[in-house]
Amino acid sequence: MTSGGSNEKPRSESQTKSAPAASKVPWLLVAGAGGLGLLLSGILFAKKCFVPDGQLPAEMAANAIGALPKQLGDKEISATVERNRAFIRQKCWEPALEGRGKQGRAQARVEASVTVAPTGAVESVTAAQDEAFPGLSDCIQTAVKRWKFPEARDKTTVDVPFVFAGQ
Secondary structure, eight states: OOTTSOOOOOOOHHHHHHSOGGGOEEEEEEEETTEEEEEESOOSSSOOEEEGGGOOOHHHHHHHHHTSOSSOOHHHHHHHHHHHHHHHIIIIIHHHHHHSOTTSOSEEEEEEEEEEOTTSBEEEEEEOOOTTSTTHHHHHHHHHHTOBOOOOSSOEEEEEEEEEEOO
């Protein structure tokens, strides 16, 4: 027994240098919208596990990376569009509708082609112009560019139709 009261055997100087107890590296396996991710320390409210000498189990790292879908599916895309729908209506459609002439039509359709990076950030957006509502497609492009999708292993390109009807 050492003077500290534990049952550990005293380590030789070479053992202490090669594998000190304080060299454990915390890592966290957390679930997020894009699947599992492996993070190195610094996250609150997650269970910490310790890996001796900074060795991350290769199988766990492979499983965490493999949990991401190859590309975004309809469910992830629809959830992101739905989460941002009210903003598009309020900031793009309502001003466009108010700016039309009294005799102008009250419906519009804008098709946006969105390329999403593996990080979930929008890489590019192109939107077809609706001639009756100048500026509507530009507003949609600007808004969609700020969206954040879940992560995936590869880029995802998707066509998103925006259909509006006035009151």
